[in-house]
Amino acid sequence: MADQTSQGAHTAEGDKAYWSANVRIILISLVIWALVSFGFGILLRPLLSGIAVGGTDLGFWFAQQGSIIVFLALIFFYAWRMNKLDKEFGVEEE
Amino acid sequence: MDQFTINLLFVGASFALYIGIAVWARAGSTSEFYAAGRGVHPVTNGMATAADWMSAASFISMAGLIAFTGYDNSTFLMGWTGGYVLLALLLAPYLRKFGKFTVSEFIGDRFYSPTARLVAVISLLVASLTYVIGQMTGVGVAFGRFLEVSNTAGLLIGACVVFAYAVFGGMKGVTYTQVAQYVVLIMAYTIPAVFISLQLTGNPIPGLGLFGTDVESGVPLLQKLDQIVAELGFNEYTAHHGDTFNMVLFTLSLMIGTAGLPHVIMRFFTVPRVADARWSAGWALVFIALLYLTAPAVGAMARLNITEQFWPNGTEGQAVSVETIETDPAYDWMATWQQTGLLGWEDKNGDGRIQYYNDASPEMQERAEAEGWAGNELTNFNRDILVLANPEIANLPSWVIGLVAAGGLAAALSTAAGLLLAISSAVSHDLMKGQLTPDISEKGELLSARIAMAVAIAVATYLGLNPPGFAAQTVALAFGLAAASIFPALMMGIFTKVNNKGAVAGMLSGLIVTLIYIFLHKGWFFIPDTNSFTDADPLLGTIKSTSFGAVGAMVNFAVAFTVSKMTTPIPAEIEELVESVRVPRGAGAAAADH
Numbered sequence: 001m002a003d004q005t006s007q008g009a010h011t012a013e014g015d016k017a018y019w020s021a022n023v024r025i026i027l028i029s030l031v032i033w034a035l036v037s038f039g040f041g042i043l044l045r046p047l048l049s050g051i052a053v054g055g056t057d058l059g060f061w062f063a064q065q066g067s068i069i070v071f072l073a074l075i076f077f078y079a080w081r082m083n084k085l086d087k088e089f090g091v092e093e094e
Numbered sequence: 095m096d097q098f099t100i101n102l103l104f105v106g107a108s109f110a111l112y113i114g115i116a117v118w119a120r121a122g123s124t125s126e127f128y129a130a131g132r133g134v135h136p137v138t139n140g141m142a143t144a145a146d147w148m149s150a151a152s153f154i155s156m157a158g159l160i161a162f163t164g165y166d167n168s169t170f171l172m173g174w175t176g177g178y179v180l181l182a183l184l185l186a187p188y189l190r191k192f193g194k195f196t197v198s199e200f201i202g203d204r205f206y207s208p209t210a211r212l213v214a215v216i217s218l219l220v221a222s223l224t225y226v227i228g229q230m231t232g233v234g235v236a237f238g239r240f241l242e243v244s245n246t247a248g249l250l251i252g253a254c255v256v257f258a259y260a261v262f263g264g265m266k267g268v269t270y271t272q273v274a275q276y277v278v279l280i281m282a283y284t285i286p287a288v289f290i291s292l293q294l295t296g297n298p299i300p301g302l303g304l305f306g307t308d309v310e311s312g313v314p315l316l317q318k319l320d321q322i323v324a325e326l327g328f329n330e331y332t333a334h335h336g337d338t339f340n341m342v343l344f345t346l347s348l349m350i351g352t353a354g355l356p357h358v359i360m361r362f363f364t365v366p367r368v369a370d371a372r373w374s375a376g377w378a379l380v381f382i383a384l385l386y387l388t389a390p391a392v393g394a395m396a397r398l399n400i401t402e403q404f405w406p407n408g409t410e411g412q413a414v415s416v417e418t419i420e421t422d423p424a425y426d427w428m429a430t431w432q433q434t435g436l437l438g439w440e441d442k443n444g445d446g447r448i449q450y451y452n453d454a455s456p457e458m459q460e461r462a463e464a465e466g467w468a469g470n471e472l473t474n475f476n477r478d479i480l481v482l483a484n485p486e487i488a489n490l491p492s493w494v495i496g497l498v499a500a501g502g503l504a505a506a507l508s509t510a511a512g513l514l515l516a517i518s519s520a521v522s523h524d525l526m527k528g529q530l531t532p533d534i535s536e537k538g539e540l541l542s543a544r545i546a547m548a549v550a551i552a553v554a555t556y557l558g559l560n561p562p563g564f565a566a567q568t569v570a571l572a573f574g575l576a577a578a579s580i581f582p583a584l585m586m587g588i589f590t591k592v593n594n595k596g597a598v599a600g601m602l603s604g605l606i607v608t609l610i611y612i613f614l615h616k617g618w619f620f621i622p623d624t625n626s627f628t629d630a631d632p633l634l635g636t637i638k639s640t641s642f643g644a645v646g647a648m649v650n651f652a653v654a655f656t657v658s659k660m661t662t663p664i665p666a667e668i669e670e671l672v673e674s675v676r677v678p679r680g681a682g683a684a685a686a687d688h
Contacts, residue, residue: 012673019676023589026183033179037172038342045334054305055314056332063168064390065301068175068383075182075379079372082187086369091677093367 018089025081029074037067097492101240104496105503108278112271112507113258136370140377142269143361145276147174147352147378148385149225149509150232151569153279154502158480160393164323164331166341168390173345175379175386177352180581182375185353186362188588188675190371195363197356197580198524204587204675206668207594208529213601215524217579218356220605222513222520223550225355225572229510230558236506239434239482240499246559252507253555260511260547269364272512275504280384282501286485286494287388290395293488300391308398319398325409326401327455331394337636347643351573354581356520357512368678396484403487404450404472413447413471427486431479438474443467510554514547521546570640571612578604578646582654588675592658600654608646615639 040048045059053061086092152174160167192200198218202211230249233256237248284300291303295315308315320330329335352358361378362371403425404414419425419439431437439448443466450472451458462469482502485494522543527534534542579601586592586600615632616639617624629638637645664672674680 015673015677022676029179029183033176037176037345041168041172042338042341042345055316055318055320056305060165060168060316060332061305063165064171064304065387067172068379068386071175071179072376072379072383074179075372075376078183079369079376082372083369086678091679093369093678093681 014089015091018085018091021085021089022082025078025085029078032070033074036062036070041067095492097495098242100492100496101499104493104500105240108274108500108504109255111274111278112504113255115271115274118270136365136373137377138269138273139361139365139370139374140379141276141381142272143358143374143378144381144385145272145279145504145508146361146512147358147382147509148279148505149229149569150236150502150506151228152385152389153283153505154232154236154481155478157389157392157396157484158477160390161397161480162475162477164329164394165334166336169341169345169348171386171390173348174352175382176345177349178375178379178382180349180353181358181362182372182379184588185359185581185584186371186375187368187678189359189584190362190365191368191675191678191681193681195360196519196523197359197584198520199528201580201583201587201597202524202528204668204671205583205592205594205597206665207598210583210594210598210601211524211528213598213605214580214583215520215528217575217601217605218520219517221354221572221575221580222356222517223554224568224575226510226513226517226550226554227557228568228572229506229513230554231568232506233503233510234558235478236482236499236502240503249555249558252503252510253551253558256507256510256514257548257551260514260551272508275508276381278497279501279504279508280381282497282499282504283385283392283481284388286488286490286498287392287395289490289494290399290484290488291391294395294398300395301387304391304394315398316394319394322398322401322405322409326405326450327452327458331397340636340638340641343637343641343644347577347641347647348573350577350581350647351643354576354579354584355572356576356580357509357516359584360516360519368681392481392484396480396487399487400475401450404448413449415447416441417446419448424489427483430486431483434479436474436476436479437483439472442469442471448472514550514554517550518543518547571616574608574612574640574643574646575605577643578608578650582647582650586651586654588672590655591664591669591672592654593661593664595661596654596656596658599657600650600652603653604646604650607649608642611642611646612639 040059041063042059045057045063048058048062051058058066083092156170156174159170189197189200192203194200194203198211198214201214202208205211230253233252234246234249237252238244239248241248241251243251287300288298291297291300291306294308294310295303295306296309297303297306304315306315307313308318311318316332320332324330362374365371365374401409405411406414406418414425419428428437428439432439441448443449445466448471449462449467451462451467451470453459453462453467453470461467482498485498522539526542527539531538582604583597583601586597592600611633613625615625615627615629627633629640632638634645
């Protein structure tokens with residue numbers, strides 16, 4: 001808390017910019033999250049039916065495995081990106 | 095050495111390991127009891143979270159559900175992993191920054207309202223208790239089967255083991271015990287799958303073998319499976335048959351429920367820093383994905399193996415004879431599982447053969463008439479036995495069967511322990527210290543936590559003996575309730591300026607509307623025959639009661655925003671709290687306060 005008072009208004013504004021950058025990254029990630037699971041895995045599966053994967057189609061693969069792999073990638077991307085963002089805005093932990 | 099002795103050996107050795115670790119890591123202070131002094135590494139924490147998360151439902155039940163339904167039950171795979179994205183992005187780092195011990199503590203402070211905290215505690219207790227009842231039922235069935243004792247005896251033995259390490263170990267004991275349990279359960283799940291994948295596809299990685307080529311016929315495995323099941327009148331394995339809207343809602347409910355279950359969220363309080371909380375969710379999903387990427391392969395390959403066992407001469411040829419089932423060692427598993435009452439067959443037409451087919455299919459009825467069949471003769475195949483029976487069906491070595499026994503028990507017990515911890519902290523920390531007796535001593539708090547655990551085990555064991563329904567129904571209720579009550583409150587607490595009245599109204603309406611919808615379909619308080627609707631013909635469109643959690647969550651959000659708009663905005667100090675939760679800086683100091 002001590003460093004907040006010493007830097008004053010500058011920090012409050014920086015915090016705001018940091019937060020909107022964070023929200024933007026979250027929104028992009030969630031669009032991908034929904035696209036691979038509800039999209040490719042369920043609703044858009046008929047569109048992907050032409051792409052064959054091991055005896056079935058790409059939509060089946062996304063529903064059973066692909067979405068899980070993308071989920072993993074998303075979480076690690078977010079952790080990496082946010083830990084970098086923390087440093088850019090100087091809000092990381094001591 | 096016979097199979098019973100081998101099972102006993104594997105189960106006994108794994109339990110000795112868990113209890114040994116629990117005794118070694120006995121908790122001292124209150125802080126250690128709840129959050130292990132925040133000294134847990136993200137990878138360790140991820141592994142423990144994975145063990146905590148993957149219960150009897152994931153280990154024992156899920157692959158069986160996929161095997162007999164195919165593509166439509168991909169909902170479980172996406173739903174139970176996709177929730178971790180929500181956790182990692184929307185909850186974990188902020189709750190860690192907040193720096194307290196429990197979920198309801200955050201809700202109480204953020205919404206500056208003891209009522210909000212109380213509603214959160216009640217939601218958590220209801221969700222956790224129903225979940226743990228399902229686990230204890232699973233513990234009873236698994237113990238009963240592998241130790242060859244009655245269901246009741248199995249349940250009582252299991253309850254004693256859970257009691258031993260959850261009550262005396264606290265979170266730290268549970269964390270390291272769960273790491274050991276994770277190792278046991280993942281080996282138990284993947285080793286038989288590797289064997290079977292090698293047999294069928296020649297690929298040692300089951301997840302890849304699923305999309306590989308069947309060695310015997312030279313066609314892709316899934317194509318062969320589609321063909322064989324279709325020839326017997328069943329739905330094609332990879333095709334979509336159910337209602338799409340309900341499928342989306344069910345997946346969403348499981349995802350939101352995952353991010354709202356207290357025993358999973360609590361894990362993220364136990365890492366040293368906010369940055370670690372972000373990584374922790376990822377590591378948890380890595381360890382969960384090892385099982386979840388294997389599960390669809392286990393399901394598809396088991397379905398193929400079972401179908402071929404019943405049609406050794408192909409689907410156009412003669413079915414397996416009763417004599418073969420009774421004398422061929424490859425069919426020993428059928429006699430073993432028949433004893434449990436979960437598998438049954440009957441030679442209805444007296445031709446000395448067991449015809450397994452879909453007798454509701456018109457084409458099959460034609461063939462049945464031509465060949466003189468009198469209906470499907472595999473009269474009972476409980477889906478929950480598939481994973482446990484799988485190594486026996488594939489004729490794998492005895493030690494693999496023993497390992498699967500130990501793994502199934504590890505899955506059920508670890509989740510039961512995690513849930514019991516969530517229950518005990520809700521009672522002692524939130525209810526006793528937070529509401530009823532604020533000046534309780536640390537010793538008194540610890541004692542009440544342990545009493546709460548013992549009482550919860552007793553209640554869960556009792557209800558496990560007389561379960562209110564199938565384990566899967568109980569688990570569905572737990573997910574729906576967590577999705578409808580806790581997740582929206584947490585998310586609004588971090589991302590919006592919703593006030594106290596909005597949060598309380600939102601949580602209550604989400605919780606109540608979901609409870610009522612479930613009771614209307616499953617019976618009031620699960621009393622049989624008190625339901626007005628069934629999931630086959632639900633009240634609202636195609637929405638089954640298991641999918642209603644997502645609707646409940648939307649009701650929660652809508653009510654909370656409306657009420658909040660109409661009442662006094664949040665005070666300045668809460669505005670500051672929200673701002674501070676959003677930035678990682680100063681997280682260490684917040685934790686040291688306690």
